[in-house]
Amino acid sequence: AQSVTQPDIHITVSEGASLELRCNYSYGATPYLFWYVQSPGQGLQLLLKYFSGDTLVQGIKGFEAEFKRSQSSFNLRKPSVHWSDAAEYFCAVGPFKAAGNKLTFGGGTRVLVKP
């Protein structure tokens, strides 16, 4: 069964500092990997996704993520955090080329940004 672990429930970072959110997955085959961001009371916005190819993926809002197969990880990074990045971030995994099959989400990491 597929699973996603986000070890950090909360992260507090100062504005302008770098941010890294950890994501580890368990999956028996080549996965699709995603990062979503959710502001309070809002929907899920896709930041980036990885299917294949270059293991460093660029996303929106200055985010990037690196797929490391050997570590079963897909960590999200941003070099300089803005106050508007305060939100909850979800890592998700889905099956490769399987139409209609579900995404499995991690528990989320809530990011707080200090001025």
Added chain:
Amino acid sequence: AAGVIQSPRHLIKEKRETATLKCYPIPRHDTVYWYQQGPGQDPQFLISFYEKMQSDKGSIPDRFSAQQFSDYHSELNMSSLELGDSALYFCASSLEEGPGAFFGQGTRLTVV
């Protein structure tokens, strides 16, 4: 660009009532997913449809049913509502190549 549209955005129902949530996928997307996100929880998969056929099923209660119509929009029907059904319900859509789903803004259902 067009996104996934969900209606209504907010819904308040009493216990034992029924509710219908609607989802309009991104144009040309043929796959629709429904997720339920309880307070402080991560989204949990309920059910999905590919080309109007149910393709996967998660932890969806028997009181809930869903379908995808010929225009690819989908409806989630919820009956005998319980307080525990209060949650944010997301619809997502994708092309058949994979589950890379784009989510709607969600419908916040409150059962009182």
